[in-house]
Amino acid sequence: MSTQDKVIAIIAEQAVLDPSNVTMDSTLEDLGIDSLGLVESIFSIEEAFDISVPFNANDPKASDFDISTVASIVAGIERLQAEQS
């Protein structure tokens, strides 16, 4: 499964949606994922990709990891995989 498909699967499960309803342009807000859901998504991503995501729920925008869309999350994961491998 590609990084993109894995991320979509994680986000879709969190949003209780079918993966086909999650696109690369979707924002977590659009999908109805709240702050607790976001923290759980980050955990699932760390587990799935064996990476450590720099994310502080106090100020999500302050971290380097861009969570604004599914596409930005995928890009962030690929960068972290390269850095942390």
Next chain:
Amino acid sequence: MKRVVITGAGTINALGHDVPSTLAAMRAGVCGIGALELRDVERLSIQIGGQVRGFEAEGRYNRQQMSLYDRFTQFTLAAAKEAIDQSGLTFSGELAAKSGVVLGTAGGGVSTWDDNYRSVYEDGKNRVHPFVVPKLMNNAAASHVSMEHNLKGPSFTVSTACASSNHAMAQAFSMVRSGMAPAMVTGGSESMLCFGGVKAWEGLRVMSRDACRPFSANRNGMVQGEGAGVFVFEEFEHARARGADILCEIAGFAMSSDASDIVMPSKNGASRAMSGALADAGINRDEVGYINAHGTGTAANDKTECAAVADVFGPHADKLMISSTKSMHGHLIGGTGAVELLACIMALRDGVIAPTIGYEEPDPECALDVVPNEAREARIKVAISNAFAFGGMNAVLALRAT
């Protein structure tokens, strides 16, 4: 001062998944204690307990809820739903704003601590699920009940070891009696039957390896149980005005502290709690027909409790009935007083006194009518429920038939 009545009851424990099945089991003297089924049980020296069986959280709660509900919260929500459904109350407007939840638990999310310590210590993982804290916190169950049922008044969790539920229910009772709240959801729950939970208890060397036999000369310790008991306490006029079915009245309570030893019980502390509850309720000692004992099945508790009953009741101690239902459902620790209150309700409402099962040999130090092995029919007007905790913290509730 307002009068306070119980208009709803709910439970889940080793004897049943609801109140009717639990009372039927108590009436029949069923033993809910059996071989523990849990991970690494072979490394435990104590391998029995009053486990809740056949309770599938999957299907009952959705995925998101499952990630937030420890087993003690799952039990609490199931019992709270039964109690609130029975009461017929819907919490909205002013009723919701003033009504709250006070629950007891000794350990809170013990299996969440256990699972995650295992993960980081044994499995060497460096990451835990983000909801570990909101799942294990002692007030998680009370919080989820408040959210599920729109209870917006005073809510909190009381933790006084084996007396947690009785202390919680005494608080809820006080709030309704004073007019502070029209109704309160109260009781307690516990779920310590996991490897770490049982291992910790083993350390004290007070656990029985075969059975809980309160008051019996050959008793050899306590047996842990798990589950929840939850009630709706309601102001009497509020309940009467809406034609609610009243299960019984809570007439009074008392709390006392031994201020002596962290584990050994005290006759004086227990006596003061019982006599204090009678005084608070305005009940004469010879009106008491039934005592639901703390009755843990340890050498120390049972003889101390019987001596305290003899002190408080004098000659009437030989006329009243006293039983320990822990012999059937085990010791639910912080939830035990709540499940045991059901035996008091059955005595007052149905005229059936739950037995002390496993009773084999009379003990001269426990020479009271302990309702051995078989339930008994008897019409009584007043019952009291004892809870005496480690740490010397005691709470006794007095109930009256309506």
